[in-house]
Amino acid sequence: MIQIRLGDLAEILNGKLIGNPEDVVTGSVETDSRLVGAGSLFFAKPGEQTDGHKFVGSALENGSIAAVVEHEVQEQINQIVVNDSVEALGVLATWLIKELKAKGKLRVVGITGSNGKTTTKNMLREILSKVGPTIAPIESFNNRVGAPISILRSDLDTEFLVVEMGAEGIGSIEYLAKMADPDVGVILKVGLAHVGEFGGIENTAKIKGELATALRPDAKLVLNGDDSYVRAMSKTTSAEVTWFGTADEANYRASDIG
Missing domain, CATH: 3.40.1390.10 (MurE/MurF, N-terminal domain)
Structure with a gap:
């Protein structure tokens, strides 16, 4: 802060x-x-x-x-x-992002997906911290309280902020994405977690896809090309898309997986 x-x-x-x-x-x-x-x-x-x-x-x-x-x-x-104190917490986090982008060097990565968010965040923390001051809390702070608390750990020296975005229903990822204003969005997977709560995997995909829709045109979006639900999100974003996965057409491809 x-x-x-x-x-x-x-x-x-x-x-x-x-x-x-x-x-x-x-x-x-x-x-x-x-x-x-x-x-x-x-x-x-x-x-x-x-x-x-x-x-x-x-x-x-x-x-x-x-x-x-x-x-x-x-x-x-x-x-x-x-x-509403939780709403006010989000307002403060949104304000801080704008301040740090205007006055500092801040770049934001937003991550969502049914699985792998925390692992990906932790990997990015290890990589980015070797380049510049990085905020990516070890805890799974990924909801409408935890995400702004993570954001509010940033200051004018912070160069990289990694925000984990957990789904709580329709509009929840959009809310966090508009707050964090990611320069890079990462969508990992649409799985069966919360399917009963959200009313089916299609709704889960819609909620996760809110990150793709919310990104600015000059942002980057990294998508899992091996997940059909995630692949479809490339049609809903104005951001530049980069693919990862096991297929030959992926920009970053894994092979010889045992």
């Missing part, structure tokens, strides 16, 4: 600031109060098991400079009140 005044942050999030607009976020952005450190920004989000608003006090004790909340809390901490 880059340093930012709370007054500017409240404006970005379209929230109501209760506190000092001149105070500055100098630390990380967290949704887990146990990970908060000095100068951190804590997002209090409601959850299925508990409510992050209950842990604002813990975040304050651990050094948080401010909390993004959905309602005012009693703790004596700078607060930015928003309608």
Whole structure:
């Protein structure tokens, strides 16, 4: 994350600031109060098991400079009140991507697929980190909370950001893709994971294909040529397509696989 005044942050999030607009976020952005450190920004989000608003006090004790909340809390901490803290987290991540691309050297890789996302992300981290500062968290942070948390670990020194994009339903990959604005998209496979949840493999393919559709015309799209559902996504993108697989026509081909 880059340093930012709370007054500017409240404006970005379209929230109501209760506190000092001149105070500055100098630390990380967290949704887990146990990970908060000095100068951190804590997002209090409601959850299925508990409510992050209950842990604002813990975040304050651990050094948080401010909390993004959905309602005012009693703790004596700078607060930015928003309608939806998870949505606000995404807004902040989207803003940061634009800032870093405008002022830094950031290039973004977005990865989706029914299988192999984390392995591919980890491989890219090992490769890209030898070229320049790279953010690609070891954890599988790939949903509408985890992906922005990954993005918000970037700063002006970051050259490469690898974002894992997990599907949660129609529109979920599009949401993450518009947030991360990938320069390179990678779609690995359409498999049977979540088929029951999504209503069939065709819907799974549609959701994964949202990454292809969301890419800018000057972006690159890397597709698995061995998967018929993934191959069809080449017709839905305006990005330049590169193929990998086992077929002769693949740009990057695997052979002698034991």
